[in-house]
Amino acid sequence: MSRFSLYDDEAHPSPWQHTWRAFKSSHIALVGLAVLLLFVFFAFFAPLVAPYNPTYQNTEALLIPPSWAPNGSIAHLFGTDALGRDLFSRIMYGCRVTFGTSLLVVIIAMLVGVTIGTIAGMLSGVRSSVVNHLLDALMAIPTLLIAIIIVGILGSGLVNSMWAITLALIPQFVHHTRSFVRGEMKKDYIQSSTLDGASNLQLFYYSILPNMIEMLVVQGTLALSIAVIDISALGFLNLGAQAPLPELGAILATGLDAGYLAPWNIAIPGVSIFLMVLSITIVGDGLRSALRKRVNR
Amino acid sequence: MHKWLVWPVISTALLTLLGGCSPQKYSANYTNGLVYCSESDPISMNPQLDTSTTTADATAHQIYDRLLEFDTESGRIRPSLATSWSVSDDGLLYRFSLRRDVKFHTTDYFTPGRPFNASDVLFSFNRWRLPQHSFHNVSGGYYPYFESLGLADNIADIKAVSPYEVEISLKQRDSSFLANIASDFSVILSAEYADVLMSQGIPERIDRLPIGTGPYQYADYQKNHYIRYDVNNDYWQGTPASKALIFDITPKSSLRLAKLMTGECDAVAFPARVDHQIIREREDLVLAEKPGLNIGFWAFNTERPPFDNPSVRKALAYAIDKNTLIEAVYFDSATRAKSLLPAASWAYQADAQDTGYNPVLARQLLDEAGVAPGFTMSVWAIPVERAYNPNAQKMAELIQRYLADIEVEVNIVSYDWSTFRRQLRQGNHDSVLIGWSADNGDPDNFYRPLLSCDAIPSGTNRARWCNPAYDEILDRAIQTEDVDIRKALYFQANELLFDKLPMVPIAHAYRYQAYREELSGMVINPYGGIRLGGVTKQRD
Amino acid sequence: MIRILSRYAILFSLTLLSLCALSFSLIYLFPAEPVTTLTGITPQNLMQHEALMNQYHLNNSIIVQFADYLSELFAGNWGVSLISGQPLSEEIMLALPATIELSACAMFIVIVVGIPLGCYSGLRAYSTTDFTINSISVTAYSVPVFWLAVLFILTFSLQFGWLPLSGRINLLFDIPPKTGFLMIDILLADNVDRAAAFSDALLHLILPVLSIACISTASMIRITRRSIIDVLNKPFIIAARSKGLSSKQIFFRHVLRNALLPILPLMAMQITTLITNAMIVETLFSWPGIGNWLIQAIYQRDYSALRMGMLAVSTLVVMITIAIDLFNRLIDPSREKYESVTI
């Protein structure tokens, strides 16, 4: 029997469509996303689009001002540094190094953190409490301190600083996953799955994980902005990326040496890091409020 | 609805933000004192123990005096704690008459009971000279300057003829002896203080809480932070005008310049080459320059294969374009080095042989020596600015590029300065970018500490290269006073060095000093550390 | 109450113990002789090496070594710096107060500016003012602290010449470090113009404090704002309104308290960020704090200093975190609900 339908049937967009719609409604978030995509583009295609090799030293062209300055040259859009390297290319590659490693670090930290967090969340009693306390203590230790110790043990370098930051990011993911899993475990739908005979693994994969992805995305953007800042901070302190690797923090630190003569060597890398973090933050905020809007419905 | 909240919130926020920004200009002239921004921590408070400029700057002319000193204008030797000296005809016996009524520092930790006399000279010399001396092994027992020159072995005896007369006899003639006595490292310590410390069982204090006769006396030192000196009110050359002297330790050159600009420093060590233009443009700053007796070089660790092979070393030398290095790193404030000696030295050889830029030949030489493409080596770059190499890091990066062209990969290694030197002394490097500033005007002061066999254990021979033929040439050169004979011998040494190439000489740089225009009496010491005793600060 | 306190005491000592264990393990992890890392003394010869090994029981089993390590720690024998040869306890006790002074001032600004602005923004949610405050805080939050500090130096010290850029006070003031807290030391010092010294020290504080505070204030505004909005949507606020309470009464009696309680644990995390930032900023402003000290130590590969510095800083941070948590626990009645204590 066909039902008389005078009124439109409700459309049921998927949760992701919902989120995207809510996200789209904020112009700032869209601009942030565009800038972020630009950085992602640099991260993947820097070798294809960069006009020069980032380590190529043109000794004929030391400290050329950026192209908009009166005596700048269009050949070097952002000018050159004290070694005659094209700053624009270095920034592009710098985005690749800084952003790429940050992304990698966040993904690793997320995988490890979610695993530990889920186990900790599903555990109960003394074991869970021990895991909790250890992790919380670890979370309290400043990233820089962890980095310094790792550099002390392994020596400085980009990879070692990545380890340090991964280690520093893991506790956050563990913390959030743990409290999320604990909260979820108390809910009835998990109870009913358990009564259906689902094993812990099945429980995690089919019931908890799909609900957790949003939390992870939001947490991931947060962690990403922290990772970018930390990677560049370590590069800046010369504990992370070593010369001649173009890493934004390290580029800024080198720029400081010629800072008075060539202020663009300070300004441009700084602005790049700032924009990168800003776009990540804005996209993260946009996502979060979009999710909140969806949940509030 | 929430109007009542607006004003308290806004005013609190604004007050907190604005509270800081008081509009008056910051000025640092509170106390009559001099602030010098130095680049690093001194290794010790006794320059006998270390050859680095940092240590010499912080101690040699501030806390101590020598028997003789160099005139800052002419570079000639002139009396200091010794009022006069004589040399025997055979050049083996030196006699010094000492100045009377020179008082040692009176500080919290020591009050001198007697003025300076011959026993202090004996103590100061015997400490580094005699291995059995009770103070020889205090603080490591390691006196690099004297060991690298072989001075300890060459002194046969030293004795006090009277309380104010000292005689030193040598085993062999040494035409650079007086210059060495006048160098930064031949400081005079207090024997009385040493005795007191020894009786208290804390002899190592002598190098941490120093007592000397210089214009300033040690007050306080905090690592990585500052060294504080008080004025020596009884200074024999007249009490300095400044009541205090502070060494503000600031490793980053850009920060040092910033502090100079804000007036937080009155003078800075090693202004970076890129900043010279800015210093010149500013009316309140002065940039003094003088051709320096120094050399920046790239030394290979000849104890490590494949760098024990001269043709490998040559190949690497041909791979780099020295002119570009000089342009990029020294901003043309240096001259290209062909041999060890700068043009200002009387033994300078204008037509010395030099390696040109020839990467094809370089690769060919490497192939012949069996060094395969993809070979990896380390280039150590000094972490501090020096006159002879204002930015070794940058130079290392340039070299890295050049060597990449001949398919040699380069790791740039850099540690903190003191760690760097420690590691370097252990010979952990493949090659190093470093240099040497003369302590006196004698050519021997270049050739011997840098490459003689004796200089390997003392740590100044960065190439760790030992060649008996070379040492013999140097020994012959200092046993005569005849300038032409010496010149010829040094030319011969140059030829040998070009052939073996344990190091690539890169540049002789100008020496620079940046200070605020209120200062007067700032002079560039041609040899060694900075002298702040005669500096005064005018105030408006 | 006693139960809570004892529980926290146990928690604290356990955490401390694990931190000690971590720092102990560094002895074997650092690429240097264990003896050297432990004592800071590089043995000159075999005999000295042997003597040190015996003195610190390094030939015994790990457990004995650790027990010995602990007893030495509590006896105040922290070893000496590999580079300067000074006792580490002295160096740390000079450096740590400088960092605490800096961080405390920054934290003060963070609280005094961040919380009111966050409240205001939250109460006026989605208004123009809120939008402005929010955009500024997002922007400030994204600025890398080291770049901000450089910009501050370039602007306020070099361009305008208003503020000094290095250290805690002009070094010409001879302030003997008695407590390590400069403000107290100035009061204790003789022979100085205290007023001049005080104002000079304050001028030196401004730039580093602002560089650190900016970022943390921004996150504090964001956190407070969100918390306020969340609380405003709670039923009990509606209930309070229906009681006929004025906005002021509602804000101070119901909103503020409930908004700040969940912020406290986040504030503890902020302190960690703040100290990290302080450590970075210290190197730029030549601030003689623990961050500068540690970074110098890593440049110098001063392993014994690193080991103790790590222990000192992490103990400090953990102590603050646990204290805040305990405080939170004591003032937040609903916290009793949760069984597990989290630090």
Place this chain on the structure above:
Amino acid sequence: MPLLDIKNLTLEIDTGTQVIKALDKINLTVNSGEIRALVGESGSGKSLIVQAISGATPPNWSITADRMSWNGNNLLSMSEQKRRQILRKDIGVVFQHAIASLDPSVTLGEQLEESLPDQLIEGSWFWQRAQSRRKVVINTVHKVGIKDHEQYLRAYPHQIPTDIGQKLMLAMALISQPKMLIADDPTRGMETTTKVQVLKLLSRLNQTRSLGILFVSHDLLAIASMSHSMTVLYCGQTVESGKMKHIRKRPLHPYTKALMDSAPSFSKDLPPKSQLPTLAGTIPTLQHLPIGCRLGPRCPRAQRACVNVPAVRKIHDHSYSCHFPLHRDKV
């Protein structure tokens, strides 16, 4: 004159993407000494009305009404302060979720004292006032049926069981001795015995102090016996309103009938074991409200005219909004 008189109350919620008309021309009056039941399924907007009256509206709500007056004074146009005074002295509100409506960080005693207007406190010194305040609080707590005041006044909201919370909420509303009580489902989830106690208390107060009560509930059974009149809501529209006994006897609106039928105790002639009659479908969400008569898609009597909003029709004091009402077919 009615205590509370609401005419054509419309409430629109701006969600940022669309504007939802959550309440559509609601009419409601409560007379002094009258108990009015406000009935509707959950989601019909009962609690929104309560909030609109109590004035606690988020900024994205906009309220319009032809009339919304308290004792003849227009609530919408009066000053914030005046309105607060009325809420404080004359109207007591009990919210649906008792525990959530109590501040979790303040003890219950303090919250009760806070609800007490200053006029009701005796004494001029602060200690006298504190004493008096405490006395009033304890009295009120006893009145709502909590004997162990010591324990509960010192407790925090999360420490008490729900029914105590509900009683305390009631105490809080009654402590100011209001003229009218707005009770949003005050007996939700209570045990039957407790529920009876509370209902009895309310009836007694209604009789002794002529307290006007707006009793919001979907529990027809509980309120049918005590209320004098009833208003039925569906999806933010007033469906039917009138004296309790009239509506019970002859509901005019199909929805009211469905509601009555779904409660077994109202249909005396229900055969044993037969299915309870229900309306097809579910109540639509606020985002997807049908146009016209909002019951339209579910109404068994719906016809084409139902796409227009039905006007309010009135027989004596019994009003309804339906194009095709029950029992009126012959007219």
